[in-house]
Amino acid sequence: MSQLVERRLARGQIGESVRREDAVPKVTGEFAYASDLSASGMLWGDTVRSPHAHARIRSVHVAAALALPGVHAVLLHEDVPGRKTYGLEFPDQPVLASDRARYHGEAVAVVAAEEPEQARRAAAAVAVEYEPLDAIDDPERATEMPPLHPDRPTMGHGFRDDPRPNVVRHIVIRHGDPETRGDVCVEGVYELGSQDQAFLGPESGLAVPDGEGGVDVYVATQWLHVDRDQVAPCLGLAPEQVRIHLGGVGGAFGGREDLSMQIHGAMLALHTGRPVKMVYDREESFVGHVHRHPAKIWLEHRATREGRLVCVRARILIDGGAYASSSAAVISNAASFAAGPYRVDHALIDGTAVYTNNPPCGAMRGFGAVQTCFAAEAQMDRLAAELGIDPVELRLRNALGPGDTLPTGQVLTGSLPTAEVIRRAAAIPVPDPEPLPREPIRLPGGAGNTTRGEGVRRGVGFAVGFKNICFSEGFDDSCAARVILRADGGAEVHCAAAEVGQGVAGVILQVARTELGTDDIVLGSHTTASVGSAGSSSASRMTWMAAGAVRDACRAALAERDRRGGADVDVERVHRHPPTTPLDPETGQVTGERAHVALAVAAMRVVVEVDVDLGLSRVVWIGTVQDVGRAVNPAAVEGQIEGGIAQGLGLALMEEILTHEGRILNASFTDYLIPTALDMPPVAIELIEDPEPDAPYGVKGVGEPPTVVSTAAIAAALRDATGLPLYRVPVRPEHIALR
């Protein structure tokens, strides 16, 4: 009884809207981001990058750079002490390019100097002689071009064998009889541009030699232990000689899954014997990290006259750029979700990720699912129009739920309240149109609109999107947590989960308070030095996995304390979600019970106004309903949904990495626009808490579904306003007004 009372008294448990522990230092400027770190005797590093998308490197001359004032080191490919290549899933990327650069921005050399400006000048003084080569810049022709990676680094990993050059992964999902015909058929070809994560805090970190041959790296990242496991072999060090600590992270969104300065900074620190700091500027950030895959998607939907989906056929091509990064997982997701959250008994889905000399692509919020949701939802609207059925009604008739089967043959056993999400989103009242004329700031294009609104048309769109939670396809997905209970009643919790802004540090504390019944809890720093791997802050997995690990460790610690009669205890536990299994490489069908451990679904209604004379668009209002399992921190969940929508809005209306022959043309916030305070509409949010049976406390991840669904929903509203098919995002003014 007394324990129950105590537990109720611990404030900030699961389900409460708890304030962030780091909010005060963040509003006062005291919070130390990786770019704010410094150390005594610190040097500044900089990176020499290829200006060519594809080039042979003839020679590199470093003497002029080394002779400049303050310069301590210029390091090249041959100076990499250990393994010369690295990679998140496949080590196909050189730490520093040797004889060939495969993308614009590829690192060729690194320098260290006393002052940042000296480092910049030294980098500019490194003389690299390039022989430009033809860039493979058309993903549709990549499989006919000479191979960028003749050794085929992604072969032998259980993927479908595809002998064509420049294939990262080819996946075919064949379900039922794909030749089945319905009463009606709609076909469409859809395209999405490449999006940038555009986190506000550029890549940065500080590498400090430990004086015994090892190194400590303080860095903004998403997965400390996988960084260590890539960094150590390249330095020729044992894993324990490399300690990765989380520097304050200024947003991530997938863009910090791949390494940035980790190996480079550590090489310079070990070479000079001094701490080395590296901070990218915005241009370097744009060329220095992976992006969301641009995609082209061919879809054919077959249905009965009554509006039952019969067969979906899809071909998906994504451009992975020069190195594999997470392209294999992205194309798998894209294929897996190509039919949308709908029942369909017959499907043929063919997805290919290719290598090109375009900017490398990898993880970004909603990876793979964003691309196919945009295409599949456009198809559902076209099918509804073809059948004369209300688009919401058509979706309801086909809504996927527990007991149904995915095109991969996986039978859904967990929570997936698709129909309820659709019904409730469709029921959120849409605001009345605002009369004209009005303040220009509320016209499409804002104060830049030169009319009185004569050409403004209103449109309403609807979309549904779903995505997997946690890692899939047999990945051994785990998270460790360590709990120390002291005799005085206080507790310490260690978990290496990367706090990237999403609030996982708060989740860890809420779980610990709930389990331990006290609020005298200290959260240890996020580091590889004190606890096992947490896995990545990605794939909407970290809340689930950290909650599970901290819960298990707290319960084990309490049991241990009881057993030992109250002395200090220190326990570590590793949490795993129920195992998944790979897809069959030939049929794309599940080889065990499931390839995805769980799914989450969101639906969205959007009102836009489009000035059809000027081609300018404005999102006026968004209403959304999201299946969240259980909201650990409702206010933080809303923040994830609002922020996720902003990124989906960016992809729908303005965000695209533009390239010419593989070179990025708009590597700045002047030329690559992200949504501002003037672009974001009010958002009405409803949460559905349908607990996930296999998850701790019933939680699901919440970060990705809003991004998955919002691009599709906004595009639908733009089509409604303009009557145009709008097959491609971002939708630019010239797609509407100047065709």
Added chain:
Amino acid sequence: MRIRLTVNGERRAGDAWGGESLLSFLRERLDLPGSKNACEQGECGSCSVLLDGVLVCSCLVLAAQADGHEVVTVEGLGGADGLHPVQEAFVAAGAVQCGFCTPGLVVATAALLERSPSPTDDEIREALSGNLCRCTGYAKIFDAVRMAAE
């Protein structure tokens, strides 16, 4: 060159090279890293400070231009006795996620409320449209501004 100025009410001095921005000078020479460097082009507002009471992007001002002038950064916004009301509102409204944009937004909001104590929603959006945030979708930031205005 030697730069002398008043920062957050204190007389400060430091050496800068001719092309050095006020942002770099504050962060690297005066050990005030609260103002953030996210674009160096005046597009994102993360480096917003008050220069003689006027909101500026410190990445677009040379350190030399600030010589002899008065600068207030996010570190100097609250008094010795605690948070500025805008800072309190950002914490209470849940307007902080990764927080990299927060120092700039806090300074920009303080400047807005200084000149317009009860701004309309349109005014808030326009006033903050030069401060990019990638995490929040701005909704909780608007809540914070309205809260601080009350």
